[in-house]
Amino acid sequence: MNQLPQTDDHEELVRLLPWYVNGTLDESERSRVKQHIEECAECRSEAEMLTEVRRAVRNGSPAPLVPSPDKDRLLATLDNTGRPAMRHTWPWIAAAATIAAVTITVAWQFGPRPAAQPVLFETVTSPAVNQSINYVLEVQFVPGAATETHGKFFESIGAGELAVPLNDRTYRIALGLGPVTLAELEQYADRIESRPEIATATFVAVQLPVE
Amino acid sequence: MGGSRKISQLAGQDSEDLALLELIAAEDRDALTELYARYHARLFKFVFRLTRSHSVAEELVNDIMLAVWRSAGRFRGASKPSTWIFGIAYRQALKRLSRKKLSITSYLEVDALPDKDAPSLEQEDWVRRGIETLPPTQRLAVELVFYLGLSYDEVATVTDCPVNTVKTRMFHARRKLREQLQASASAADSQGEDK
Numbered sequence: 001m002n003q004l005p006q007t008d009d010h011e012e013l014v015r016l017l018p019w020y021v022n023g024t025l026d027e028s029e030r031s032r033v034k035q036h037i038e039e040c041a042e043c044r045s046e047a048e049m050l051t052e053v054r055r056a057v058r059n060g061s062p063a064p065l066v067p068s069p070d071k072d073r074l075l076a077t078l079d080n081t082g083r084p085a086m087r088h089t090w091p092w093i094a095a096a097a098t099i100a101a102v103t104i105t106v107a108w109q110f111g112p113r114p115a116a117q118p119v120l121f122e123t124v125t126s127p128a129v130n131q132s133i134n135y136v137l138e139v140q141f142v143p144g145a146a147t148e149t150h151g152k153f154f155e156s157i158g159a160g161e162l163a164v165p166l167n168d169r170t171y172r173i174a175l176g177l178g179p180v181t182l183a184e185l186e187q188y189a190d191r192i193e194s195r196p197e198i199a200t201a202t203f204v205a206v207q208l209p210v211e
Numbered sequence: 212m213g214g215s216r217k218i219s220q221l222a223g224q225d226s227e228d229l230a231l232l233e234l235i236a237a238e239d240r241d242a243l244t245e246l247y248a249r250y251h252a253r254l255f256k257f258v259f260r261l262t263r264s265h266s267v268a269e270e271l272v273n274d275i276m277l278a279v280w281r282s283a284g285r286f287r288g289a290s291k292p293s294t295w296i297f298g299i300a301y302r303q304a305l306k307r308l309s310r311k312k313l314s315i316t317s318y319l320e321v322d323a324l325p326d327k328d329a330p331s332l333e334q335e336d337w338v339r340r341g342i343e344t345l346p347p348t349q350r351l352a353v354e355l356v357f358y359l360g361l362s363y364d365e366v367a368t369v370t371d372c373p374v375n376t377v378k379t380r381m382f383h384a385r386r387k388l389r390e391q392l393q394a395s396a397s398a399a400d401s402q403g404e405d406k
Contacts, residue, residue: 049389050385
């Protein structure tokens with residue numbers, strides 16, 4: 001038996017092992033992998049490990065007690081958010097964003113750009129934070145979203161065309177928010193992210209006001 | 212015989228889902244609740260595995276259905292409706308896992324981490340623990356492949372990534388799990404020697 005896999009086939013076939021184990025390869029691929037496994041000790045060992053992984057995943061933690069579908073809750077959420085969600089749920093944030101985006105964008109265009117930071121929500125744990133703090137929201141559009149889609153999105157949240165582009169689909173907007181809680185910030189980002197044109201929306205920094 | 216009956220049943224469900232999505236695109240709320248009822252249990256189980264929280268899982272399922280409501284008009288039938296819906300579930304789950312790193316940590320049973328006096332964990336426990344510590348994209352790839360049993364093409368559709376990216380994620384996930392299993396085996400060995 002060949003203990004030293006060295007063919008190009010090995011590189012290709014070793015990457016198919018997860019799907020060999022889950023049984024979704026087509027017949028031709030399955031038969032190539034099967035034959036290779038018989039000859040390659042490394043792939044045989046990998047396949048055994050993946051079989052163990054599959055077993056662990058499928059036998060995993062006990063199935064949760066699935067609650068009954070709560071249609072009323074779903075419809076209530078629908079009524080509260082509507083389409084588009086932002087206009088009904090977050091008018092105060094949209095208004096604040098308009099004002100803040102104007103101010104902060106000017107600063108960003110001419111001043112040093114703040115470095116991206118990880119989300120540090122744990123530092124914003126008080127029930128309400130100071131009104132003068134700006135929260136920097138970074139949004140990334142889904143690949144292929146047209147430029148006019150970007151513009152429409154910013155209009156819909158009241159930021160117009162003033163968001164600062166970082167690349168062809170990522171922008172930053174500073175939101176000068178009134179007293180908000182940690183949960184409200186997260187909900188706001190979630191609402192943005194639930195929009196089909198948005199891939200991610202994350203608060204990347206908290207920007208203290210310049211005295 | 213059995214195989215063809217299964218395919219025909221799936222096709223039937225797909226066409227019913229497709230009809231519901233068309234109605235939802237026309238803002239038919241009854242169609243949304245019907246689709247919700249059909250997918251609720253599957254979606255709940257999937258996101259619960261990732262969040263380990265009933266309340267968060269319920270909230271995520273709600274968010275997923277809300278996203279379906281908003282984007283049903285964009286569904287063009289390039290994939291099965293179920294693949295498209297799980298694509299939305301994937302993105303929602305990934306966002307949640309990526310953002311709440313602290314919360315993810317809290318889901319781990321830290322008191323069950325290896326310690327000299329604790330009984331050794333079964334192999335499956337080690338594997339599960341290893342999966343929980345993978346980066347979100349790799350962990351979700353493992354769940355999609357082994358829990359939902361998706362083909363690489365389906366995973367690529369759900370995650371909106373090229374097939375090669377999907378294979379690479381699984382390759383890295385497999386390598387990390389292998390390293391962890393080897394480390395756990397060493398830990399178990401030294402535990403045995405100490406006793």
